[in-house]
Amino acid sequence: MLNALLKKFTGHKSSSDTAKKRLNFILVCDQLxxxxxxxxxxxxxxxxxxxxxxEIDRDSLQLEVQRGKDSSxxxxxxxxxxxxxxxxxxxxxxxxxxxxxxxxxKKK
Amino acid sequence: MRCKLEGRIxxxxxxxxxxxxxxxxASIGAAIALEGKRVAVIDMDxxxxxxxxxxxxxxxxxxxxxxxxxxxxxxxxATIRDRRIENLFLIPxxxxxxxxxxxxxxxxxVGKILKKEFDYVLMDSPAGIERGFENSVVSADEAVVIxxxxxxxxxxxxxxxxxxxxxxxxxxxxxxxxVPEMVARGDMLSHEDVIDVLSVPLLGLVPMDQxxxxxxxxxxxxxxQNDSTAGQAFRRIARRLNGESDLPIQVPSHKKGMWxxxxxxxSKK
Numbered sequence: 001m002l003n004a005l006l007k008k009f010t011g012h013k014s015s016s017d018t019a020k021k022r023l024n025f026i027l028v029c030d031q032l033x034x035x036x037x038x039x040x041x042x043x044x045x046x047x048x049x050x051x052x053x054x055e056i057d058r059d060s061l062q063l064e065v066q067r068g069k070d071s072s073x074x075x076x077x078x079x080x081x082x083x084x085x086x087x088x089x090x091x092x093x094x095x096x097x098x099x100x101x102x103x104x105x106k107k108k
Numbered sequence: 109m110r111c112k113l114e115g116r117i118x119x120x121x122x123x124x125x126x127x128x129x130x131x132x133x134a135s136i137g138a139a140i141a142l143e144g145k146r147v148a149v150i151d152m153d154x155x156x157x158x159x160x161x162x163x164x165x166x167x168x169x170x171x172x173x174x175x176x177x178x179x180x181x182x183x184x185x186a187t188i189r190d191r192r193i194e195n196l197f198l199i200p201x202x203x204x205x206x207x208x209x210x211x212x213x214x215x216x217x218v219g220k221i222l223k224k225e226f227d228y229v230l231m232d233s234p235a236g237i238e239r240g241f242e243n244s245v246v247s248a249d250e251a252v253v254i255x256x257x258x259x260x261x262x263x264x265x266x267x268x269x270x271x272x273x274x275x276x277x278x279x280x281x282x283x284x285x286x287v288p289e290m291v292a293r294g295d296m297l298s299h300e301d302v303i304d305v306l307s308v309p310l311l312g313l314v315p316m317d318q319x320x321x322x323x324x325x326x327x328x329x330x331x332x333q334n335d336s337t338a339g340q341a342f343r344r345i346a347r348r349l350n351g352e353s354d355l356p357i358q359v360p361s362h363k364k365g366m367w368x369x370x371x372x373x374x375s376k377k
Contacts, residue, residue, distance in 0.1 A: 014294025019259050020301045026259070027266050027305065 028072045055081040117229040119248035123264030125235030127256045128284040133232035134162045138329040139346030141196035145227040150199045152244040153234035157201035164327020165198050174202040177214040207239045212246040219247025251279035257297040280311035287316045288362040312345035314338050315360035
C-alpha cells in the first residue's frame with residue numbers, strides 16, 4: 001500500500017499496471033481477432049487523416065483499449081500541436097487542446 | 109448404490125498448463141468430502157495422469173476412466189476409495205492412451221451415471237482447449253477456472269471463459285499462487301486486477317504456499333495440513349461451493365503490518 005503510494009508520487013509505474021494494460025489490449029485483440037498489423041494500419045490511417053487538419057506529435061501517440069461490461073473501446077490519444085494553416089477558420093472551435101478519438105466496437 | 113441422488117458435475121479448467129488445476133481438484137475434492145459429501149474426482153488428462161500421484165493413490169490403480177467409457181469395466185471397478193478421507197473417490201486417467209480415445213458422447217453417458225452415485229463430481233481438465241477440454245466440459249453443470257496472476261495465465265483463462273460461456277456455463281474464478289508481498293509493491297497483478305480484466309464471479313483466492321510441493325512430494329492431502337495457507341484457502345473454496353456462498357473471501361496478506369513493511373523498506377536502503 002505504502003509502496004504503491006510512494007510509486008504514485010514519484011511517478012514510477014509499477015509492473016502490475018503495465019501487465020494490466022497489456023492484458024486488456026491483448027484480450028480485446030484476441031476477441032476481435034484483430035492482429036497487430038491491422039491495428040498498425042489503422043493507427044497510420046488515423047494519423048494521416050488527423051494530419052490533414054492538425055499538426056500532431058507522432059511520437060507521443062497512444063492507442064489504448066478500454067474494456068467495459070458489454071463493449072470495448074479503442075481510444076486513440078494524441079496531443080495536437082497546432083491547427084494546419086488554411087484550415088484554422090474551419091476548426092477554430094476546437095482550438096489546440098488534446099484531441100481524443102474513440103472507436104467503439106461491440107465485443108463478441 | 110443410490111438412485112435418487114442428482115449430483116453436480118464441476119469441471120476444473122484453466123487453458124494454460126501448470127497453474128494448479130490438479131492441486132486444486134485434489135484439494136477442493138478432499139475438502140468437500142471432509143464436509144461430509146460424497147465426492148468423485150476424475151482425472152481427464154488422458155496420457156498424462158497426475159491426479160493419482162498428487163493424491164498418493166498411484167499404487168492402487170487397476171482400471172481407469174477410459175476403461176469405464178469404453179465399457180471394459182464397471183464404474184465401481186475403476187473407482188479408488190481414499191482411505192484417509194471418507195467419501196472421497198478417485199477415477200484415474202489412462203497413462204497409455206491419448207486424448208482422442210474418449211469422445212464427448214461417451215463421457216456424457218458416464219457423466220449421467222456419476223451424477224446418480226455422487227454428490228459432487230470434479231473433472232480435472234487437461235491443459236489446452238482441444239478434445240481433452242471438450243471431454244471434460246461436456247457433462248459439466250458448473251465450471252471453476254483457475255488462473256495465476258500472470259499475463260499468460262490470465263489471457264488463456266479469458267479464452268477458456270469464452271468457450272464456457274458459449275456452452276452457457278458461467279464459470280467461477282480461483283486466483284492461485286498469489287504472493288501478497290509482490291502485490292503490495294505493485295509487481296504482481298492483484299486479484300482485483302484479474303477480476304477486472306476477466307469479469308467473472310470470484311470463488312476464492314489462494315496464496316503461494318510451499319506446503320503444496322511438500323504435500324505432493326508425499327502424496328498427502330493439502331487440506332488436512334493445518335499449517336498450509338493454500339490448504340486453508342481451498343477449504344474455504346470448498347465451503348463456498350458447497351452451499352456457503354456467503355462465506356467471505358479471504359484476501360491473502362503477509363503477516364507483518366505496516367510497521368513491518370516500513371522496517372523492510374528502510375532496511376533495503
